[in-house]
Amino acid sequence: GAVVSQHPSWVICKSGTSVKIECRSLDFQATTMFWYRQFPKQSLMLMATSNEGSKATYEQGVEKDKFLINHASLTLSTLTVTSAHPEDSSFYICSATLAGGRIYEQYFGPGTRLTVT
Amino acid sequence: GDSVTQMEGPVTLSEEAFLTINCTYTATGYPSLFWYVQYPGEGLQLLLKATKADDKGSNKGFEATYRKETTSFHLEKGSVQVSDSAVYFCALSADDYKLSFGAGTTVTVRA
Numbered sequence: 001g002a003v004v005s006q007h008p009s010w011v012i013c014k015s016g017t018s019v020k021i022e023c024r025s026l027d028f029q030a031t032t033m034f035w036y037r038q039f040p041k042q043s044l045m046l047m048a049t050s051n052e053g054s055k056a057t058y059e060q061g062v063e064k065d066k067f068l069i070n071h072a073s074l075t076l077s078t079l080t081v082t083s084a085h086p087e088d089s090s091f092y093i094c095s096a097t098l099a100g101g102r103i104y105e106q107y108f109g110p111g112t113r114l115t116v117t
Numbered sequence: 118g119d120s121v122t123q124m125e126g127p128v129t130l131s132e133e134a135f136l137t138i139n140c141t142y143t144a145t146g147y148p149s150l151f152w153y154v155q156y157p158g159e160g161l162q163l164l165l166k167a168t169k170a171d172d173k174g175s176n177k178g179f180e181a182t183y184r185k186e187t188t189s190f191h192l193e194k195g196s197v198q199v200s201d202s203a204v205y206f207c208a209l210s211a212d213d214y215k216l217s218f219g220a221g222t223t224v225t226v227r228a
Contacts, residue, residue, distance in 0.1 A: 041220055042220050043121070044216075108162065109160050
């Protein structure tokens, strides 16, 4: 089956630094990738949707200058949290779909836990 | 906006017990409804779906029926196994553009 990986699975960084999270589709070409954020005991919240080679579309309330998304190839999308602060600490999950895939046919990565100290 | 509310966990059961996880939703129009499961260390994966009222989704012994009159999509399984221990997420999509998720319910099945 289709597999999506994320790296790193856990990262700790200091306040004011930037951190990059990678999302890779291992055995398929992902035309669309999604980034979610999840706080403890809360829902996954969609942050942005990106198509390969295009700028990401951000959900309302998500700062695009703070959460930089790059989808440069059909197998890789990156999320960079710039000038991270403790309130950015969260669980970040990516997912991907095949070309023509329905919205529910997303393949999810296992998530990355970010802790900002 | 669209939202999903599911019962808080954690839920702890013995093997062969009956499992039900309640899920209700708020949405404009007629959304499609889904249950996702996340096993330890893995990503979410689609468990079952229903796209219109009175549809019943089923997979791996789990079932859920789309109830428009009560805006619900409760997940049930008649006899759980240890391997069913996971986090279960209820979700909806009203526009085929994005998914709205519930907070997830952690289920632990003891032998």
